Amino acid sequence: MNTVSEVRCSIDEIDEQILRLLAKRRDLDIRMADIKYNSGLPVRETHENEQSMQRLMDAGMSLNLSPDFVDSVFRTVFANSLSQQISYIQGIVGINHQLNRKLNVSFLGNVGTYSYLATYKYFNSICDYIQPKNCTSFDDIIKAVESGECDCGVLPIENTSSGCINEVYDLLQKSDVKIIGELTYPIEHTILVKKDTELSRIKRLYAHPQPFSQCSDWLRANLPDVELKACSSSSEAMETVKNLDRDDCAAIGCSEAGALYSLKSIHGNIANQKRNITRFIVIGMSNIIVPQDIEAKTSITFTTENTPGSLVRVLNVFSRNNINVVKLQSRPRIQNNLDSETRGVWDETFYADILINANTPLMTALLAELREVTGSIRVLGCYAVSNTAGR
CATH class of the missing domain: 3.40.190.10 (Periplasmic binding protein-like II)
Known part of the structure; x- marks a missing residue:
């Protein structure tokens, strides 16, 4: 291998081997989820994962690989494994409505808050026991998930009476959590x-x-x-x-x-509106895969250039692809470490909920078109659509 093209060809072959191995690992994740479900075992295996991580870092050092690099790669692999297993088990529960496992969940307040009631309504159908993490702010809910202290978090995001909860939208801009579910809960003040x-x-x-x-x-x-x-x-x-x-x-x-x-x-x-309903989102650290036969919603954020017609060009992309935009919320852009742009040209961030499964060729094509008319775009998560009665 004496030329750049020859070396690049070899690298491509190795990358394809890695992809095939990741696909094989995914199949084993599903098998593991099936065993855990039938045995009533918890999905999250924090102690086992830490032992595996130490073993992998030691092995990586013997191959002249940085421990930080190995840690970064396999943290992502482990997070995806957990997401795959939860997604698979949620599919089973959709049929059997029973599951013996524990989830650590963060939400606002203590016993009796609407977040408390909504959390138990959502998770009672997919786990046997909830270990609650009572938080005093929306930021604390997100940090509990980001730190690994909690598997999931529950955040109110909009209400039919008071509208959008802007603080939550702003926090989603700064965080790398993923939206993995939603539910609506009737509020009776x-x-x-x-x-x-x-x-x-x-x-x-x-x-x-x-x-x-x-x-x-x-x-x-x-x-x-x-x-x-x-x-x-x-x-x-x-x-x-x-x-x-x-x-x-x-x-x-x-x-x-x-x-x-x-x-x-x-x-x-x-309440001002007699039909007072709050929509909650469920967050985790890794995307889930929604089965193709379940109606899915994908949440994204994107920035637009501060010029006339810039938002129209984005909306035209959705229209051409026959994508229903069920939510569009504008917020001032918050500079953060997830953002590589220089503030000034792209001053506005839009949050959109669209009715499409993110794990489809159509979504891939849609994102390619959107990147041509936006400053940046992030997929916050894909999840099953909730009905008005809640999950």
Whole structure:
């Protein structure tokens, strides 16, 4: 091998061998998932993976490969293996509706928050036991997943009354987590109290800022002079009212959650929109593969040039390919280590949900077209479409 083309040809042959071996490993991942499912074993094997990683780094050093390089490559391989196994088991559960395994899941607040209720609704169908990680911020939810402390996280992303939760969209720009699922959960806001009282006696009302926004019309009409006390979560609000044990303090929450804190509802259905639904996304560190016979949604972000018609050119790509865009949200672009562009030319980031399976030739062709009319584009994840009743 004395020429560049000869060496490049040999490298290409090795790369193809690596691909064939990765495909063989994928088949073994599926076999492993089947054994774990039937044996009731947990999918995640943190201790075993760390032992394997140490063994691989030692072996790599004997081959003059950097331990950091080996670690980087096989962290990706292990993450994909976990994703493959979870995806396979989710397909089984879609038929059998039973599974014996534990998942560590991060979500906002403690017992009784809407995130708590939505999390258990989603995961009760795919795992036997949830180990919760109660977080006080959306950022903490994501960091728990990024660090490996949790397998998955649950984030509210939009509400039919208050609209999009911009903080979550901004955090997704900065993070490399993947969206692996979604669910919708009906929100039924009520006024919760510890002691029997009248609305006219309430002086302080505790809630997360989102319920305040979602119930603003009712609050202006019925409690115009009440002092609004913002809390990090609905669970904190309910816990506070429970501990205060006063007849002039109340919280906004749902009656089901209130009962967990010995609170009772004195007025219900207070949201601006009576059909009040929150959409949640489920995040993990690796993409899942959605079976072709299941309706799939793919979430992407892209930047556009700050010139007239730039967004229209992007939308025309979706139209030509007959792709339904079910969500389009604009946010100021946040510079981060995932971004190689120089800020100034590409100033706006768009978040889009499109009805297409990311693991198809059509998606590959679509991305190629989009790259011609965008500054950058990222696939945040592909997942099964949720119905309005939730998963």
